[in-house]
Amino acid sequence: MKTIFLAVSICLATNSYALSFEDAIVNPGESVSGKHLDEYANIWWQWTYTMPKEISPVRDTTGKYCHVGQQGEVWFLAGGYGTSKIKRRCEIPQGKYIFFPVINMAYWPRTEGSMSCDSAKRSAALNNDELLSIQVELDSMKALNPTSMRVASQNCFNLLGLVPKRYSPPNLYPAATDGYWVMLKPLSKGTHILKFNAMYNREKGAYSKMAQDIEYKIFVK
Numbered sequence: 001m002k003t004i005f006l007a008v009s010i011c012l013a014t015n016s017y018a019l020s021f022e023d024a025i026v027n028p029g030e031s032v033s034g035k036h037l038d039e040y041a042n043i044w045w046q047w048t049y050t051m052p053k054e055i056s057p058v059r060d061t062t063g064k065y066c067h068v069g070q071q072g073e074v075w076f077l078a079g080g081y082g083t084s085k086i087k088r089r090c091e092i093p094q095g096k097y098i099f100f101p102v103i104n105m106a107y108w109p110r111t112e113g114s115m116s117c118d119s120a121k122r123s124a125a126l127n128n129d130e131l132l133s134i135q136v137e138l139d140s141m142k143a144l145n146p147t148s149m150r151v152a153s154q155n156c157f158n159l160l161g162l163v164p165k166r167y168s169p170p171n172l173y174p175a176a177t178d179g180y181w182v183m184l185k186p187l188s189k190g191t192h193i194l195k196f197n198a199m200y201n202r203e204k205g206a207y208s209k210m211a212q213d214i215e216y217k218i219f220v221k
Contacts, residue, residue, distance in 0.1 A: 018185075021141040026183035028151055032097050033073050037151045040099050041177050044076050045106050046162040063088030063216070074099050074183075077194075077216060085213040094220050095186050102136055102146065103198035103212045104128070104179020108159045108172045117156040117174035124178035125152065127208055132201035134180055138194050143182075146198075152178040192218040 018024035028037050035043075047069055048058050055065045058078040066088060070076065075093075077100035080086050092098065107123040109115040128150065136143040143149070156174030163169040180198060194216040202208035 018138075018141065021136070021138055021143045024138055024141065024184055024187075025143075026097070026185060028149060028181075032183060036154075037099075037181055037183055038154045040074060040183065041101070041104070041151050041179070041181050042153055042155070042157040042175075043162075044099065044101065044181075045159060045175065045177055046157065047076055048078070049160055050162050060088065061086055063090045066090035066092075073097055076100065079103065079196075079212045079214050082207065083209075083211045087215045087217075089217045089219070091219045091221055092187075094189055097186060098184040098194075098218075100182055100196070102134055102149065102180040102182060102196045103131075103200070103210065104177055104181065105207065106159075106175060106177040108175035112171050112173070115174060117176065120156055120174045120176035121153060121178070124176045126205060127200040127202050127210065128152075128178045128180070130200055130202035130208070131180070132199045134198040136182060136196045138184065139192050146180065149180045149182055150178075151181040152176070187218065187220045189220050192220065194218055 026032055026037070048056065050069050053059060055068050057065050057068055058081055060066065066077065073096065075096040075098050077090065077098060079101055105124045105127050107120045131147065134146045136146050153176040156176050159172035159175040160169035195214070197211070197213040199211040200208055
């Protein structure tokens, strides 16, 4: 009986941890809480405009503000604006999915109605069509095919759609995003190291040579 109990215990312990990076992620075609990854990419961009710049998790260089604006089952992590090399620490409650861009672009009209949805989508795709390199790693498990993680807006969105109406935000529709996004399944309790980097190599244009090099030490409580 003791031998059987030990064998079952070992099996359960092994199954509670991802054996590869691909085991740890939600595939781009799947959904979480009824939303697909392209919808979360839209919401991620809206989330970045729901807090003042001084406490923005995207502008933060240490992870001090990684908790700001978080709600629901999915926890958003940030890269950085423009070319960025950042190391952060972040405490995340157990049971949360974790969603982040490895590298991405977003386009929206500078004045209401000055751009079509198709135009926003095409503009957001330009740099991503010229990806030079990409790597993603969780606890030393490397993504085998990170280029398969490309996600683009299927439907355009109002960039300021989550800003409380009492602030009378303008309607920045149609906005669209395109890039390489990862949705991690909930991590086990303890400390995890997440690293991701990528670089564009478009000949010219805004952010055409942008590079991201981000590392998180994640504490799941």
